[in-house]
Structure formats: structure tokens, C-alpha cells
């Protein structure tokens with residue numbers, strides 16, 4: 273490869289890095305969640321609610337909840353309107369105790385995807 277081509281390639285890398293840095297903060301980052309990450313509850317939550325930094329696209333935004341055996345116990349899409357900051361999933365009330373893993377995938381309105389997961393624990397007072 274001659275030096276002009278090499279420099280052209282280097283230039284491309286720099287431009288790419290700059291573009292990525294400029295758009296990074298526009299992705300939908302998870303800002304807060306309820307129940308909180310790593311938290312312990314004494315009774316099942318009514319819903320799991322994820323709040324994002326940026327507007328979500330309904331199509332492609334999704335969350336699901338697994339129990340400690342890895343079985344999917346609930347799931348939900350983002351509300352069927354673009355531009356909403358939250359995803360909400362009804363939690364099955366019969367899940368009285370255990371460790372629950374929340375997985376999410378968010379489509380930002382700018383076309384980028386982010387994803388993540390966290391868990392929380394339910395320890396019912398009735399000991400079940």
C-alpha cells in the first residue's frame with residue numbers, strides 16, 4: 273500500500289471515530305429502572321419500568337424477564353408510539369419470590385440500538 277492510500281485509510285478511521293463520538297450520547301441509555309438494579313423486594317412489583325435517556329422507537333424496543341431457571345416469565349414491547357422514554361412490563365403477581373433477570377433492547381429514534389440487563393430479588397414475607 274502506498275503512503276497516500278495509507279493516509280486515506282487513517283483519515284477514514286479518524287472521521288469514523290469522530291462520528292461515533294458525536295452520536296454516542298444520542299443513543300437510548302438506561303437512566304433508571306424500577307425495581308432498582310440489585311434490589312430486594314418483599315412483594316412482587318406490579319410492573320417493571322425502564323426509563324431511557326432518549327426517545328424509543330416502538331419497533332425493535334423490547335424487554336423480557338427471566339426467573340432464576342432462565343424461563344421467560346414476562347415480556348413487553350415499547351408502547352406502540354415512537355418517542356416514548358419508557359418501557360413498561362406487567363410483572364406476574366404469582367411470582368412471589370426468587371431472583372429475576374430483566375433483559376432489554378432499545379431502538380433509539382436515531383436508528384441505533386442499545387441493550388442491557390439487570391436483576392432484582394423478591395423475598396416474600398411469607399417465606400415462599
Ligand SMILES: [Cu+2]
Pocket residue numbers: 295296297298299300380382383384
Ligand atoms: Cu444513536
